[in-house]
Amino acid sequence: MEHIPIARPAIGQDEISAVTAVLESGMLAAGERVAEFEQAFADYCGSSYAVAINNGTAALHAALLAAEVGPGDEVIVPSFSFIATASAVSMCGAKPVFADVDENTFTISPGQVAERITSKTKAVLGVHLFGQPFDVRAVQEICESKNLVLIEDAAQAHGAACNGEKTGSFGRMGCFSFYATKNMTTGEGGMVTTRDRQSAERLRLIISHGQSEKYHHTRLGYNYRMTDMAAALGLVQLKKLDKFNMRRRKNAGYYDTHLSVKGLITPFVAPGMQHVYHQYVIRLTDEFPLNRMGLMKYLSSKGIGSAVHYPTPIHRQPLYFQEYDPDPCPVSTRLASSVLSLPVHPLLDQKEVAYICDTINTVS
Ligand SMILES: Cc1ncc(COP(=O)(O)O)c(C=O)c1O
Known part of the structure; x- marks a missing residue:
C-alpha cells in the first residue's frame, strides 16, 4: 500500500x-x-x-x-x-x-x-x-x-x-x-x-x-x-464541495462502524448536525494498548499519516499563557493530550480506509 x-x-x-x-x-x-x-x-x-x-x-x-x-x-x-x-x-x-469546549463535540x-x-x-x-x-x-x-x-x-x-x-x-x-x-x-x-x-x-x-x-x-x-x-x-472547487463532503462523510462512516479497539473513542455527532469531517478525530483513553505517540509511530511504520489537532490548547500557548489555578479550560487541556486525526480526505478509497481500520484494530 x-x-x-x-x-x-x-x-x-x-x-x-x-x-x-x-x-x-x-x-x-x-x-x-x-x-x-x-x-x-x-x-x-x-x-x-x-x-x-x-x-x-x-x-x-x-x-x-x-x-x-x-x-x-x-x-x-x-x-x-x-x-x-x-x-x-x-x-x-x-x-x-x-x-472551554464540550468533551464530546469538541466545540x-x-x-x-x-x-x-x-x-x-x-x-x-x-x-x-x-x-x-x-x-x-x-x-x-x-x-x-x-x-x-x-x-x-x-x-x-x-x-x-x-x-x-x-x-x-x-x-x-x-x-x-x-x-x-x-x-x-x-x-x-x-x-x-x-x-x-x-x-x-x-x-x-x-x-x-x-x-x-x-x-x-x-x-x-x-x-x-x-x-x-x-x-x-x-x-x-465550490461546485465539487458537496461531492467532496459526501466522500468525507462516507469515509467517516466506515471508521465509525469498523474501528473497534478498547480505549478508542470515535467522533460524536450532536443531534441535528451535518458533520463534514474536515478532520476525523478520535480520542484515546488509558485503556488503549499504545500511547498517542506510540500509535502515530506505529501508523507511520505502516505507511499511514496521522496528526494531532491540536497538541496545546490556545490558553496554554506561550503567546497567552498565564499561571492558572485551577485550569480554566480543563476539557481543552485534556483533549489536547488525547486526540488524534486520521486521514479522511475525499481522495481516500474504501480499500485504504479499510486498511487503516485493520491496522488500528490489530494494535496490541
Ligand atoms: C479554525 C480555524 N480558524 C482560522 C483558520 C485560519 O485560516 P487561514 O489558514 O486560511 O489563515 C484556520 C486555518 O487553518 C482554522 O482551522
Whole structure:
C-alpha cells in the first residue's frame, strides 16, 4: 500500500483550466472571477453577501473589525481551536477570553460562554471545529439576550449544517478559509459571509485600504483582497464541495462502524448536525494498548499519516499563557493530550480506509 497522507487537495483538470484561463486573460487581480465566486458562495451558504479575502485569518480579522471590536473589548473564543481564532482578536487590540469546549463535540460550551461574559464582552467567536457546527442555537440565544455579536469561525466547516441550515448563515458574519487542506481550497484564501448590509459594506472597505473611491480613504484598511486566479479555482472547487463532503462523510462512516479497539473513542455527532469531517478525530483513553505517540509511530511504520489537532490548547500557548489555578479550560487541556486525526480526505478509497481500520484494530 502506498503512503496514505493525512490530507491531500483534490485538484483536477477543471481547476487547472480555470486558473490557466485567468492567467491567459492577463487580468490577475480581483475582478470578475472574484465577484462571481462571492455570489456563488453567498448563495451556497444561504447568506445575502460574501466578501472574498486572501486567507481565513484575514477573514476573521476583517470580520472582527467590521463588528467594531477594538481595544478594551473582550471576545469569547474556545480554547480548543487553531491559534488564528484567538490571534485575530488580539490583532484588533482586543482580549480573547477563553471558554472551554464540550468533551464530546469538541466545540464551544454554551454554559462556558455564559460564564465568561463581563461588561467588556463585545462578541462571541464560535468555531465549527473539525467540520461539526457548534451549538449555534444556544450560543445565538445567549448573544441575543446579552446584546453580543456572534461571529462564526467556519474555516473547517464549508457545507456543514445545523438543522439543514448551512454554517456561515447563523452569526452576524461567518468566516471561511480555503487553505490547501480545507474541504475546498484556493491554495490560500478566505471568505466572510453576512446577511447584514452594513457589515458587508464595512468589510469591502477594510479589505481594500479603507478606500471608498479611488485614492479616497475613509478608514484604516488593509490589502486583504483575493486574486482572480484563486477565485477561479474556488468556483470549480465550490461546485465539487458537496461531492467532496459526501466522500468525507462516507469515509467517516466506515471508521465509525469498523474501528473497534478498547480505549478508542470515535467522533460524536450532536443531534441535528451535518458533520463534514474536515478532520476525523478520535480520542484515546488509558485503556488503549499504545500511547498517542506510540500509535502515530506505529501508523507511520505502516505507511499511514496521522496528526494531532491540536497538541496545546490556545490558553496554554506561550503567546497567552498565564499561571492558572485551577485550569480554566480543563476539557481543552485534556483533549489536547488525547486526540488524534486520521486521514479522511475525499481522495481516500474504501480499500485504504479499510486498511487503516485493520491496522488500528490489530494494535496490541
Ligand atoms: C479554525 C480555524 N480558524 C482560522 C483558520 C485560519 O485560516 P487561514 O489558514 O486560511 O489563515 C484556520 C486555518 O487553518 C482554522 O482551522
